[in-house]
Amino acid sequence: MGEGRPARERVYEWLRDAIIKGTLDGGQFLDEQWVSGETGVSRTPVREAFHRLHAERFITLLPRKGAQVRTVTARELEEVYQSRRLIEGHAISTLCAAGAGAPREMAELVGPMEEAEQAQDWFQVSSLDRSFHRSMVAAAGNTVLTELYDTLRSRQQRVAVRAMRARPERLSVIDAEHRALVAALDVNDEAEAVRVLTEHLKPVPEVVSVLPG
Known part of the structure; x- marks a missing residue:
């Protein structure tokens, strides 16, 4: 991912683009630790990206479980x-x-x-x-x-x-x-x-x- 920008922006764009492309498909579960490892950032910006994606209706937040990619209906x-x-x-x-x-x-x-x-x-x-x-x-x-x-x-x-x-x-x-x-x-x-x-x-x-x- 491109450096020089806030980590939360980079994680958000990485997840958003993967969901749009279908690399992360509807119904797939997302764990903060897994995303942190894939993107090379701490869990705090991952959590911030999750909240933004939830607000934009890309994912559903699951208490104490992470998140799940929403399916296009x-x-x-x-x-x-x-x-x-x-x-x-x-x-x-x-x-x-x-x-x-x-x-x-x-x-x-x-x-x-x-x-x-x-x-x-x-x-x-x-x-x-x-x-x-x-x-x-x-x-x-x-x-x-x-x-x-x-x-x-x-x-x-x-x-x-x-x-x-x-x-x-x-x-x-x-x-x-x-x-x-x-x-x-x-x-x-x-x-x-x-x-x-x-x-x-x-x-x-x-x-x-x-x-x-």
Whole structure:
């Protein structure tokens, strides 16, 4: 792990990324001593990281036993998508009303996303996908909504990785939707951009069916 930053930050990021990637899977138990040994830090920053991950609903704290990784549920997936549709839909309306077009970063991220997909680096794809959508939210200029959107970051990535693993054949559809969203924003076509977004953030039955309720 990178040095020079507080140990609790490094442990938090190590655990968060492992959970997003699926290296630490839902239901797995986490012991403070084991995490301390894996990360090379004392148990105090591990405990602090546990509390942060618990607050972000990545793990459940178990008194005197450590923690357990929470499992992504079908309900959580649907609620994350619903929240994103509300915030991103507002961003689309704002950008189109202002005639702003698509933020430059959106078009710039399409290529790198597709390259990461070829390498089947789902964690990288999810990171780039999140940056793609966040650039649209940030460009709308509502700092409160952007901050709210940022609270979804880790859960958004975890859901995305799970969905891509379950249905990698949908990546061509996702790529086409990304390009269509940029194209609609570029001509300030709010109705088309919202239509694409709604289709893009629709829970896929084949993914939902493999998740616990």
